[in-house]
Each structure stands twice: as structure tokens, then as C-alpha cells.
Amino acid sequence: MFRRLAQCFVWSVAVLSAALMGPAAAAQTAAVTASDLNLSRAWVREASAMQSSTGAYLVVTNTSARATALVAVKTPAAARADVHETSMTARAPMPGMDGERGDVPAMGSADMMSMRKVERLVVPAHGTVALKPGGYHVMLFGLVNPLHVGDTITLTLTFEGGASKTVTAKVLGRAAVAYQP
Amino acid sequence: MTRRCNHPWKSAAALALLVAIAGCRRTSSASVPDAAVSAAPVELKSFDFGGDFTLTNQTGAVRHLSDFRGRVVLLFFGYTSCPDACPLAMSRIATALHTIPESSDDVRTLFISVDRERDTPAVLADYVQSFDVPLEGLTGTRQQIDDVVHAYRAAYEIVPADSQHPTEEVSHTTYIYLLNRAGRLRYIFRGTAAPDTSAAGVRAALD
Numbered sequence: 001m002f003r004r005l006a007q008c009f010v011w012s013v014a015v016l017s018a019a020l021m022g023p024a025a026a027a028q029t030a031a032v033t034a035s036d037l038n039l040s041r042a043w044v045r046e047a048s049a050m051q052s053s054t055g056a057y058l059v060v061t062n063t064s065a066r067a068t069a070l071v072a073v074k075t076p077a078a079a080r081a082d083v084h085e086t087s088m089t090a091r092a093p094m095p096g097m098d099g100e101r102g103d104v105p106a107m108g109s110a111d112m113m114s115m116r117k118v119e120r121l122v123v124p125a126h127g128t129v130a131l132k133p134g135g136y137h138v139m140l141f142g143l144v145n146p147l148h149v150g151d152t153i154t155l156t157l158t159f160e161g162g163a164s165k166t167v168t169a170k171v172l173g174r175a176a177v178a179y180q181p
Numbered sequence: 182m183t184r185r186c187n188h189p190w191k192s193a194a195a196l197a198l199l200v201a202i203a204g205c206r207r208t209s210s211a212s213v214p215d216a217a218v219s220a221a222p223v224e225l226k227s228f229d230f231g232g233d234f235t236l237t238n239q240t241g242a243v244r245h246l247s248d249f250r251g252r253v254v255l256l257f258f259g260y261t262s263c264p265d266a267c268p269l270a271m272s273r274i275a276t277a278l279h280t281i282p283e284s285s286d287d288v289r290t291l292f293i294s295v296d297r298e299r300d301t302p303a304v305l306a307d308y309v310q311s312f313d314v315p316l317e318g319l320t321g322t323r324q325q326i327d328d329v330v331h332a333y334r335a336a337y338e339i340v341p342a343d344s345q346h347p348t349e350e351v352s353h354t355t356y357i358y359l360l361n362r363a364g365r366l367r368y369i370f371r372g373t374a375a376p377d378t379s380a381a382g383v384r385a386a387l388d
Contacts, residue, residue: 045264045268046311048307050261050303050304050307051261051262052262052348053262053264053348054264055264055265079347080347084265086265086266089352111354111355111356111371112336112338112352112353112354113266113352113353113354113355113372114340114350114352115264115265115346115350117346133265133268133269134265134266134269134373137264137265139264141347141348142347142348173311174268174308174311174312175268175271175272175275175311175312175313176268176272177268177269177272177273
């Protein structure tokens with residue numbers, strides 16, 4: 001009786017392990033390919049001839065069981081494209097600024113807006129990353145031409161492992177805060 | 182036994198709720214380290230900073246804060262090459278003001294550039310017409326700009342181009358200052374404040 005129970009237990013563990021480990025093992029060997037990735041809702045903020053840079057936004061969806069990361073962006077519209085994050089950091093005190101006093105609101109300690117370059121933007125397995133105003137965005141540096149509302153540009157995104165995918169981005173007005181079809 | 186545990190899902194739900202509440206409390210206290218400048222409008226009890234200034238607008242005209250007396254003023258420090266945070270803040274202001282019909286006459290938004298090298302009056306003129314709201318772009322000498330920045334306890338830092346940033350960038354505070362019809366500082370919002378929040382502040386200042 002005891003032997004049978006023990007055998008039964010061993011078999012259960014074996015079957016369960018196979019069920020759990022199988023997909024994981026498969027996922028580890030299969031690289032994320034372009035067909036696993038979906039780029040949508042791409043847009044770029046208009047830029048006049050007086051501006052040399054602007055921001056672009058899109059949604060990246062990874063339908064595979066393996067996480068990946070966005071590592072490079074290229075576009076014919078700009079000399080260089082990098083993923084950046086708008087981040088709030090501790091403010092640098094201005095020279096000569098008084099210390100905070102009890103009757104004056106203490107201005108935030110994390111209120112300097114700056115941009116941080118993101119070398120690897122992780123896109124989780126079966127996950128989505130939205131590049132949107134106030135967060136992640138693609139910075140386009142050295143614009144080749146002004147970007148007028150209604151124009152389109154292409155963005156080619158390269159992911160870890162080499163998969164790459166191109167999307168067309170619409171130029172929206174400077175006041176745009178989200179993709180508009 | 183059956184009496185004590187006849188609704189195990191209830192105790193599980195209660196436990197989950199407790200965990201959630203505990204989690205939320207911790208998160209909110211960590212992410213809002215100071216209550217003075219928050220997403221909600223904060224009314225200032227004393228007005229010992231802010232004040233008048235002299236700058237030049239997008240048409241090249243000399244402008245003082247006192248020129249706007251009688252109107253509610255929203256003040257923002259930024260720069261036109263700012264790709265993300267500044268247009269977002271300006272758009273949110275426009276969204277807020279569109280909910281207030283009298284704002285087109287009674288509210289003026291001032292975009293003070295801290296990037297005087299690049300933001301000439303001509304560049305500002307191009308910029309301010311992008312936002313569907315009465316907006317003036319202001320610049321000045323370095324001293325004039327620094328005086329206003331200092332008076333409003335704002336801050337900025339010009340970051341030279343380097344390997345990470347191919348062009349010069351400007352780190353800056355993104356507060357939105359609301360001044361009442363007498364030119365006195367009344368509220369400060371974060372640039373990320375929801376339009377409803379700044380609209381509520383504007384309505385209160387218009388009353």
C-alpha cells in the first residue's frame with residue numbers, strides 16, 4: 001500500500017514537472033521573432049524648420065512566451081533615434097535660493113524634469129509597452145525635414161536577438177497627447 | 182468547525198482587502214513625499230514669493246506680469262525643443278481652459294522659456310500658435326530669466342550635448358503657477374496634474 005502511494009506520488013511529481021517545465025524550456029530556446037511583435041498606434045509630434053528634434057510614440061506588443069527588449073530605433077527622418085524616458089529627479093538648488101521656510105510650501109524634492117536614455121526597453125512575454133507622453137518616447141535627433149501634420153515617417157525598431165520591425169508613424173499636432181487614427 | 186469556516190471566501194476576501202489597503206498606503210506615502218506641491222491644487226496661505234517681472238514676448242514686445250492684472254495667469258517654465266513634458270503640460274492647460282468659457286477673456290497662459298539661445302521670439306511665435314489657448318511665449322536676457330526663475334523658486338539646468346544626448350537639453354521644474362487677478366501666487370500644480378485639477382484651481386481664482 002505504502003509503495004503504491006509512494007509510486008503514485010513520484011509519478012505525479014514527474015508528470016507535473018514535465019507539464020510545468022516543458023513550455024518554459026521551449027520558450028527558452030525559441031527567440032522572439034518579428035512575427036511575435038506587433039507595433040501599433042505610432043505617431044510623432046510635429047516639428048517646424050526651427051526645431052532639430054522631436055518625440056515619437058507607439059505601442060509595442062509581444063505575443064510570444066519570451067520577454068524581449070527594444071534596443072535600437074532607426075528612421076530616415078532623423079540622423080539619430082534613441083529611446084528616452086521623461087523622469088523626475090531631485091532638483092538642483094538654484095544658486096542663492098533661500099532654504100525652505102515654514103510659511104512657504106516646500107517645493108518637491110523630486111521635481112526636476114529631465115530625460116534619461118533607455119538602452120534596453122523590456123517588453124515582457126505576452127506583454128505590452130506603451131511609449132506615450134510623459135513616459136517613454138523615441139527621441140528623433142537631427143530631423144532631416146520639418147514634420148508637418150499629416151506627413152508620415154517610418155520607424156524601424158530592433159529587438160534583442162535581432163528581430164526588427166518597421167511601423168509608419170503619423171505626424172500629429174504639437175498639442176497632441178495621444179494617438180489619433 | 183463548519184460554523185467557524187462556513188464562508189472561507191469571506192475571510193480570504195477580507196485578508197486580500199487588508200493586504201491591498203496596506204499595500205496602497207505604503208505606495209501612496211512613498212510616491213507623494215511632500216504635500217506642498219501635489220496633483221491636487223494646493224492653496225498658498227502666504228504670498229511671499231513670485232512677483233512682477235520684465236520679459237519680452239513672441240512679438241518682441243516688452244511684457245510685465247502687471248500687464249495681465251485683472252486676468253488670471255498660468256505660468257510655466259519650459260523650452261520649445263522640449264519634446265515631451267512641455268507640450269504635455271501645455272495641452273493639459275488647454276484641455277482645462279476649454280472647460281471654462283470665460284477663460285478665453287479672463288485667463289492668460291505664459292510660457293517662459295529658460296532656453297534663450299534657441300528660443301528667439303520667432304521660435305516662440307511658431308510655438309505658441311500650436312496650442313489652442315491664449316498663450317504668450319516669453320524670453321529675455323539671461324539675467325531677466327534667472328530673476329523670474331528665482332522669484333518663483335523654479336529651477337533649470339542646461340545639459341550640454343554628450344554621448345547620451347546628441348543635442349543640448351534642458352532639465353527644468355514643470356510646476357504650473359496660478360496667479361490671481363491681482364498677480365499674486367495662489368496655487369501651484371505639478372505639470373502632470375490632471376486637467377480637472379488645474380481647471381478647479383482656475384475656476385476658484387476666477388470667482
